[in-house]
Amino acid sequence: xxxxxxxxxxxxxxxxxxxxxxxxxxxxxxxxxxxxxxxxxxxxxxxxxxxxxxxxxxxxxxxxxxxxxxxxxxxxxxxxxxxxxxxxxxxxxxxxxxxxxxxxxxxxxxxxxxxxxxxxxxxxxxxxxxxxxxxxxxxxxxxxxxxxxxxxxxxxxxxxxxxxxxxxxxxxxxxxxxxxxxxxxxxxxxxxxxxxxxxxxxxxxxx
Amino acid sequence: xxxxxxxxxxxxxxxxxxxxxxxxxxxxxxxxxxxxxxxxxxxxxxxxxxxxxxxxxxxxxxxxxxxxxxxxxxxxxxxxxxxxxxxxxxxxxxxxxxxxxxxxxxxxxxxxxxxxxxxxxxxxxxxxxxxxxxxxxxxxxxxxxxxxxxxxxxxxxxxxxxxxxxxxxxxxxxxxxxxxxxxxxxxx
Numbered sequence: 142x143x144x145x146x147x148x149x150x151x152x153x154x155x156x157x158x159x160x161x162x163x164x165x166x167x168x169x170x171x172x173x174x175x176x177x178x179x180x181x182x183x184x185x186x187x188x189x190x191x192x193x194x195x196x197x198x199x200x201x202x203x204x205x206x207x208x209x210x211x212x213x214x215x216x217x218x219x220x221x222x223x224x225x226x227x228x229x230x231x232x233x234x235x236x237x238x239x240x241x242x243x244x245x246x247x248x249x250x251x252x253x254x255x256x257x258x259x260x261x262x263x264x265x266x267x268x269x270x271x272x273x274x275x276x277x278x279x280x281x282x283x284x285x286x287x288x289x290x291x292x293x294x295x296x297x298x299x300x301x302x303x304x305x306x307x308x309x310x311x312x313x314x315x316x317x318x319x320x321x322x323x324x325x326x327x328x329x330x331x332x333x334x335x336x337x338x339x340x341x342x343x344x345x346x347x348x
Numbered sequence: 349x350x351x352x353x354x355x356x357x358x359x360x361x362x363x364x365x366x367x368x369x370x371x372x373x374x375x376x377x378x379x380x381x382x383x384x385x386x387x388x389x390x391x392x393x394x395x396x397x398x399x400x401x402x403x404x405x406x407x408x409x410x411x412x413x414x415x416x417x418x419x420x421x422x423x424x425x426x427x428x429x430x431x432x433x434x435x436x437x438x439x440x441x442x443x444x445x446x447x448x449x450x451x452x453x454x455x456x457x458x459x460x461x462x463x464x465x466x467x468x469x470x471x472x473x474x475x476x477x478x479x480x481x482x483x484x485x486x487x488x489x490x491x492x493x494x495x496x497x498x499x500x501x502x503x504x505x506x507x508x509x510x511x512x513x514x515x516x517x518x519x520x521x522x523x524x525x526x527x528x529x530x531x532x533x534x535x536x
Contacts (some may be wrong), residue, residue, distance in 0.1 A: 197447050197448040200421075204423060204425070206431065210383060211383070211428045231411025231412055239408060328424070334448075334453070335453045338452040342425050
């Protein structure tokens with residue numbers, strides 16, 4: 142397996158990062174925002190406990206909050222991109238207010254709109270999603286990049302500490318991972334929304 | 349709320365004396381609804397106050413109404429129907445997010461206090477208020493429009509049943525004839 146060691150700019154390998162974290166998910170539910178974060182989660186191994194967005198940009202964090210509130214004994218991890226998170230940035234205020242102890246968010250931040258032609262994103266300028274989340278009362282930190290200060294100074298190989306934070310620490314927790322702007326092979330989940338919701342709901346209720 | 353002044357409402361023509369907000373609140377346990385998401389509106393009356401005061405109901409305050417659609421989809425995936433309460437202007441904010449319950453066949457329930465209808469005194473409320481029924485219909489949301497205050501709670505329960513059965517969103521529009529038109533302090 143690839144490791145997630147940072148490149149010269151400190152940017153992590155997204156596929157290796159997501160795979161390394163999801164290998165340690167246990168029975169956690171995963172909500173994947175649209176585009177590359179969904180492909181990353183699918184590439185790490187499809188599961189009925191994964192719900193993938195193919196649209197509805199900006200909705201991943203709130204859908205994750207809904208699952209977390211309805212299933213307080215289930216850990217929920219939202220995996221999404223920087224622009225998807227920013228489109229739903231108000232969600233961070235709602236999540237901070239509800240303070241679900243079982244919700245974590247992993248924001249894959251390549252500072253670009255990777256799906257649409259690599260146009261520069263707002264996190265390439267002054268916007269710091271972890272700082273916004275902290276301002277909403279969420280325990281938030283950054284790994285990778287120049288500012289990474291994550292658990293054990295995450296260097297792309299020690300997934301146990303990072304996954305432990307995301308899956309076991311009292312939430313809400315948000316990790317911004319500065320990732321390289323890379324071209325990954327397609328790894329596409331089903332597009333059938335009814336299939337995705339029915340299997341996810343059954344898997345959540347089933348155990 | 350759109351207006352900074354303290355909300356007051358003229359007498360409603362179709363109030364028939366019923367406290368529709370309380371009656372809708374009383375339906376929640378039977379409908380299995382424990383989560384109510386909202387951007388508050390004065391027109392939602394006693395409903396939000398009662399939800400906030402009830403420890404069995406979790407009131408989730410939103411920054412924009414589309415968050416409520418995604419949240420309600422999440423609670424349903426976790427096994428529970430949720431309600432999203434908003435002013436009619438909020439319907440304009442939920443348009444793209446309604447694709448989620450539509451394509452995934454997820455029931456969710458919208459309670460909408462109307463503006464922009466007869467006797468509206470704020471023209472900024474009119475364009476989206478006027479478009480609400482057509483917007484919701486175009487996006488596959490079944491719309492219920494009770495004709496009197498005492499009809500709101502039955503419409504809400506019916507909308508919840510239809511949403512569950514059909515696996516789709518449903519909305520109850522509470523008209524300004526029921527709520528009463530908002531008046532502005534100092535205006536004649």
